[in-house]
Amino acid sequence: MSALEYRADLYDVIHGRRQHDIPWYVELARHVGGRVLELGAGTGRTALPVARAGIAIDALDVAEEMRAQLRKALEGETEEVRGRVRVLSGDMTRFSLPDSYGLIQIPFRSFLHNTTQDQQRACLERCHAHLAPGGLLALxxxxxxxxxxxxxxxDYEGLFRMDDPYPLPTGGFLLLSEWNAYDRAAQNVRAVHRYELLAENGRITESLYQILDLAWLYPDDLERLLVAAGFAEITFYSDFTSQPVGPETRDVAVTARRV
Known part of the structure; x- marks a missing residue:
């Protein structure tokens, strides 16, 4: 797992603009039907749209700060939406729940927080155990x-690359810069994020660093892991479309069925 968790109050500021994956997960949930389980649910970036679409969802996350942010977000939703969401505490490699599901989803690369093959296998085995026969896993x-x-x-090693500024809901903005260190043998990346919070007058009010450790997996790696965990009918999608994965693909989505 990551050395430091994301600052929950900044997560939506940084990642709220990511929207292109949400329709794919919502449509899957509609198609499968029944209560959904989301692992690594965070602040509810994808869980809330699923609930707004009329689908019940269990949102599991290991970090209390993220769960608290999700509960806070639920306060602004309708009673119907609030009633569809259960916020659960748990590690995606060790969770044990009383229910089985037709769909388990792990959005926004959260599966890659499992940086070792043992963790990856454990997560997929837990998913397989919690899916109903014929149920679908999507990540x-x-x-x-x-x-x-x-x-x-x-020559670029150790240099920070700056992203576009992010407006803060309280005024001012956030500057995010990062540098990444890649371990090609282990297929791991360590991302060092530098956050600078600026007031409206441009004065820096807070500066902090966070470290995020992630695996990276190619489609062949994912397929081997899924087959070993008992999944079949494995389908890959390029950038949440029906197009095949190719050199220009940025996000690889995959569905796999429990047999």
Whole structure:
């Protein structure tokens, strides 16, 4: 798992603009029907749209700060939406719940927080055990780009790359910069994020660093793991479309069925 968890109050500021994956997960939930289990649910970025679509969902996350942010977000939802969401505490490699599900989803690369093959296998085995016969697992990972990795290596090693500024809901904005260290043998990446919070007048009010450790997996790696965990009918999607995965793919989504 990551060395430091995301700051929950900044998570939606940074990742709230990511929207392109949400319709894919909502449509899957509609198609499968029944209560959904989401692992690594965080602040509810995908769980809440599923609930707003009329689908009951159990939102599991290991970090209390993230669960608290989700509970706070639920306060602004209708009574009907609040009634569809159960916020659960648990580690995706060790969870044990009384229910079985027709769909388990692990959005926004959360599966990659499992940085070892033992953790990856444990997570998939837990998913298999909690799916009803014929149930579906859906998750996504990033597709490593040699060009992107090269931008942090060689002469660029240790240099921070700055993202566009993010407006803060309280005024001012957030500057995010990062550098990544890639371990190609282990297929792990350590991302060091630097956050600078600025007031409206441009004065820095807070500065902090966070470290995020992630695995990276190619489609062949995922397929081997899924087959070993007892899944079949494995289908890959390029950037949440029906197109095949190719060199330009950024996000690899996958569905697999319990047999």
């Amino acid at each position: 996504d990972v990033f597709l490593p780009s040699e060009e992107y990795m090269a931008a942090f290596e060689g």
